[in-house]
Amino acid sequence: MLNGFFDLQVNGYAGVDFNQNDLKLDDLHSACSKLKEDNVAGILATIITDDLDRMKARLQRLVQLRDQDELIQEIIYGLHIEGPFINPKVGFRGAHSEDKIMPAQVEIMKQLLDAAQGLTRIVTLAPEVDDGYKVISMLAKTGITVSAGHSDASIDELQAAINEGLTMFTHLGNGCPMIMPRHDNIIQRALYLADKLWLCFIADGIHIVFPALHNYMRLAGYDKCIVVTDAMAGAGAVPGKYKIGDQELVVGQDRIVRKPGGTSLAGSAIDMRQCRHNLKHQLDLNEQQINQLTFTNPKKAINFLA
Numbered sequence: 001m002l003n004g005f006f007d008l009q010v011n012g013y014a015g016v017d018f019n020q021n022d023l024k025l026d027d028l029h030s031a032c033s034k035l036k037e038d039n040v041a042g043i044l045a046t047i048i049t050d051d052l053d054r055m056k057a058r059l060q061r062l063v064q065l066r067d068q069d070e071l072i073q074e075i076i077y078g079l080h081i082e083g084p085f086i087n088p089k090v091g092f093r094g095a096h097s098e099d100k101i102m103p104a105q106v107e108i109m110k111q112l113l114d115a116a117q118g119l120t121r122i123v124t125l126a127p128e129v130d131d132g133y134k135v136i137s138m139l140a141k142t143g144i145t146v147s148a149g150h151s152d153a154s155i156d157e158l159q160a161a162i163n164e165g166l167t168m169f170t171h172l173g174n175g176c177p178m179i180m181p182r183h184d185n186i187i188q189r190a191l192y193l194a195d196k197l198w199l200c201f202i203a204d205g206i207h208i209v210f211p212a213l214h215n216y217m218r219l220a221g222y223d224k225c226i227v228v229t230d231a232m233a234g235a236g237a238v239p240g241k242y243k244i245g246d247q248e249l250v251v252g253q254d255r256i257v258r259k260p261g262g263t264s265l266a267g268s269a270i271d272m273r274q275c276r277h278n279l280k281h282q283l284d285l286n287e288q289q290i291n292q293l294t295f296t297n298p299k300k301a302i303n304f305l306a
């Protein structure tokens with residue numbers, strides 16, 4: 001019997017963008033209600049790179065709205081802060097705004113954590129922009145799961161980050177250029193260290209084609225992998241125009257999320273039920289493996305054992 005799903009990376013759902021400055025209680029409630037209907041037991045609402053004051057205000061708003069509503073408290077277990085300390089190079093930064101990305105700084109990280117009022121469960125950053133791994137070390141000591149993402153860290157940098165408390169890699173296979181050196185690239189490096197890292201994947205068949213996803217998971221082992229949606233507002237909703245923060249996005253009939261006129265992927269429009277369908281029918285996984293990838297492992301990775 002499945003327990004439902006636990007999704008570590010959700011930017012929005014059912015037409016509601018969690019990165020809106022004026023996110024409304026009713027809208028957040030209805031997104032959580034649709035998540036519950038879709039058998040999602042819990043999520044980390046994800047706030048991505050933007051102007052710092054906006055990021056802080058959005059984190060604060062999510063906390064305030066969550067305080068007011070039992071269903072939101074039940075579904076939004078905590079927050080995932082993705083950025084602004086990521087690799088600014090084209091390809092690695094993905095859809096994150098180049099001019100808002102910055103080197104990691106402990107003081108700024110503390111301000112973001114304060115805004116999230118103890119609800120931060122994961123921070124995604126690029127280890128190579130964290131000088132002396134000070135932010136990683138501070139977060140790990142606070143009990144927050146530190147995840148590498150939008151990163152081109154070398155093996156040595158990843159290993160040093162692991163020594164300071166890095167335990168996860170965010171949407172491996174994405175947040176990197178379409179074309180990279182064939183052997184020495186960030187995907188190979190993360191796979192090489194898979195016994196020390198939880199590896200998160202977007203199982204929509206778009207962000208990673210299924211044969212590659214199958215290879216990655218078999219290599220790392222199903223006990224070290226996690227499936228996330230990285231869903232934006234268009235997940236659990238019809239194709240059309242949506243937003244993430246101030247950015248316009250279009251979900252096509254093909255369920256691919258793009259910036260208008262652009263080609264790079266900007267989050268997914270998949271839901272967890274579709275992920276499960278893909279894991280079962282495209283990767284031929286059994287219920288126990290699917291349960292590990294979509295429920296047990298994500299909770300273990302953030303030390304949520306209840």
Ligand SMILES: [Zn+2]
Pocket residue numbers: 082094149150171175
């Ligand atoms: Zn990302």
